[in-house]
Amino acid sequence: MTDTNRPNRPALLPDRHALQDFFICDVTDAIPKDDIGSMEHPVFSLATKPDTKTREYAHKGVKITITPSVLGLATIHDKDILIYCISQLMAKMNSGKSLSRTLHIKARDLLIATNRNIDGRAYEQLIAALDRLSGTRIKTNIITGGEEITSGFGLIDFWNIIRHTKSGRMSVIQIDLSRWVFNAVLGKEVLTLHKNYFRLRKPLERRMYELARKHCGKQNEWIISLELLREKCGAITALKKFRDFVVAIIKENEKCDHFPDYCIAINSTNVCFTNRNSIKAAREEEKHLFPQLDAETFHDARTVAPGLDVYVLQQEWLNFWVDSGKPELKNPDAAFIGFCKSRYNRRKPA
DSSP states (O other): OOOOOOTTOOSBOOOTTTTSOSOOSSSTTOOOEEEHHHHHSOOSBOOSSOOOOOEEEEETTEEEEEEOBTTBOOBTTTHHHHHHHHHHHHHHHHTTOOOOSEEEEEHHHHHHHTTOOOSHHHHHHHHHHHHHHHHOEEEEOOEETTEEOOSEEESEEEEEEEEEOTTSOEEEEEEEEOHHHHHHHHTTOEEEOOGGGGGBOSHHHHHHHHHHHHHTTTSSEEEEEHHHHHHHHTOOSOHHHHHHHHHHHHHHHHHHOOSSSEEEEEOSSEEEEEEHHHHSOOOGGGTTTSOOOOHHHHHHHHHHSTTSOHHHHHHHHHHHHHHTTOOOOSOHHHHHHHHHHHHHHHHSOO
16 A cells, blocks of 8 residues: 655546446446445455455454455455446346346446546456456355355456457456355445545545445444554554555545545544534434435435535425425435436536
8 A cells, every 4th residue: 555645636536527427327327336345344455556465354253364366456446346336236126127146337337437537548457457356265254135155255256358349449348246245235235435436546545435434324423443444444554654644635635625425533543534414414403394314315416416516405405395385205315316316407518
């Protein structure tokens, strides 16, 4: 893991496909979802160079051994492929369609959805990522979908390019997900990610966001010791050096406010993640006067209305609800998402 701070460089990667829908696959409205198992445990490498060390972790009765192939462990950026696949499966599940561990993915759609370039090098990197995902082996007693898996398995079982473009680049990829990942989807053991997750430059930032998303959730804050955070991140640097990396991320976030969903603070021994939603939450006495939205809804709203301030949209929605005579809402979350879609479509250039 290396510190990639450079002067005058934006904290976030550019939004390379700002005018595109976030997911442009056959499944519409697919919102980025991540499996809780790999959010909780340090399955992916934070290194930018091939990481060929076998790793073993144990925490609260869960043991996990991660063995790389000769190409190295799958990285946190390789995980984008799994997030994309999980998101497609969850969208199918929510629309009542049948699910299969075998997916047929359009390579260009995947690259655009995960904010990657779409040049020749990006397709080569995609193949390398698939190799690392299929080569990384895991042995664990993590339970997904109510089932404890104790045998070894890969993150993906198989991949194959089944169609090429005229230029010779991959067009459609077949990906067979591992039983572990597929069980997480069936058990709905997934959480929504902020769109800007794919714009975070540093591997450690991505991993810290995952952990905050998993552990803080709807709580006002989550406090973790620096040492345990290092362990959960899978960082192999000394604790003092790891602290320097975390402090650099905090200072950059204080200046640019780029870290999604959470504010971060640190003292001598602990790191605290504070939920931005709790900072902006309404006063307790107001909670009974207006429709209440689930924290997950704000993630989904950012996806269906990219570029718009979801809190401004929330206020507009509440004003509209009041002006309409405060009708009873059987599903306030769905009503708000529909409102956000409408506002975004109205503001999109023709």
